[in-house]
Amino acid sequence: MIKFEDVSITFNTEKATVHAVRNVSFEVNKGEIFGIVGTSGAGKSTLLRTVNLLEKPNGGKVNVDGVDITLLDKQSLREARQKIGMIFQHYNLIHTKTVYKNVAFPMRISGKSAKEISKKVPELLEEVGLSDKAHVYPGQLSGGQKQRVGIARALANDSHLLLCDEPTSALDLESTKSILELIRTINKKYGITVLLISHEMDVIKSICSRVAVMSEGEVVDLNDVYSIFSNPRHEITKQLVRHSLNVEIPDGILGDTEGKIVKVLYRGSSALNPILSNAIRKYPVDMNILHGRIEYIDNQPMGVLLVNINGENNDVLNIIHYLKENTASAEIIYD
């Protein structure tokens, strides 16, 4: 659906040349929800903007549906853009137009008839649950409602691709959840491909199937979301995952514990086996669970446990070895 080939973007400022995106290549498949995650300034927003050429790459190709978008003339580019929906962190609705007119706007631009517009707009508003707000101005809506209008607007020309630029970063938790839910629903219902960027791993975790991790303009990790979480390879990925899977214990408790604290990670089916009880039956140590949680990513379980192990040094090392062999990972985080 989207194929980035060796895409690079540099900005020339007065002081220096900034490499916002460096030689990025990857593909987004038709119908999937693909995430790009990274800290601010990683270049993810710049990369996303090349897909509808709001940002022109200095090098490389961006193929959308088999067409290199960087080579299109003005007219063809406008036509291509009409088929690519986009939603923004700050919604970017036209303040002086009603919700109805905002949603009708892309259809008017692409020359749809008044009849088509008056049929389609109410359907779209129904879809995003804002039928009663049709004649209200954006200023009177909550953030979540504004983003719903943004989504309806992005779908107005039957887009086959939806670009989401930090769609939930200005929203509270509850609205975030419902907006992500809505994006997932339209992805399933219309088979629309979604390319989403976020700096929050939680957003990626809850709706994406695959994710690219960006840092300093480069893609440093790319995998399905479950693997990224259960087996982060790059340092940046590990950091991001750690923020999201926050199972830290307060310093006070750390100081009071004797023995070692081990972080055990379960993946897939191993999350369901009684590994811990087998382990203490095998080795004469004391074990105390300090913290733990199980996440379901893409419907697959993934568990994290923090256990305090106390006993003869040898036994402790043996049990950690045993845990390492039977779980996804076991590392000593406090000695």
Add this chain to the structure above:
Amino acid sequence: MIDQILNLMPELGKAFWETFQMVGISLSLALLLGVPIGLLLFITDKGLFCENKVFNRAGGILVNIIRSIPFVILLVILLPVTQMIVKTTIGPLAASVSLSVAAIVFYARLVDASLREVDKGVIEAATAMGASVPQIITQVLLVEALPGLIRGFTVTAISLIGYSAMAGIVGGGGVGDLAIRYGYYRYQMDVMVVTVAVLIVLVQIVQTIGDYAAKRADKA
């Protein structure tokens, strides 16, 4: 005193009509030419869709030059142009020429300023939808800037009422001119007070209408 004011009524009526003519003509031209000039200044600026450094600089400097000339002097400088256009340099029509020039550049700057207030994100969203430049200008930019455009227009109208007082120099007439001739030159304090009071009411009415219209247009 009442007699004097009653005697003044026909003069005041005439002066009103002259002010109306001058302000009306120059305001219409400000709307007709000031909006496109302000728009050109805006869209040729850096980072916008018709970026053109040379045009933007030259236009900006020209507008600034005209705006920095005191109106009385502009009035005199433009006398030859006035002669060419209206075939006379005397009367409200003649005064309207230089008033219009001042009004056009004044309003052009205010148009430029209110377009700058438009959320860049909204323009980006329209671009991302595949809107053409004319579509963005007519259906997004001007619509989003409308409250600011109306407020600027009100400011222009009120400034013009003030400027038109100076039109007396070329025999333009008007309410302000009346105040100067009777009140200032002939020491008729009462006449001056009455004409100034009329001007105050006039300005208040214009401002109130302008505020109301801007508020109606502002949906944010």
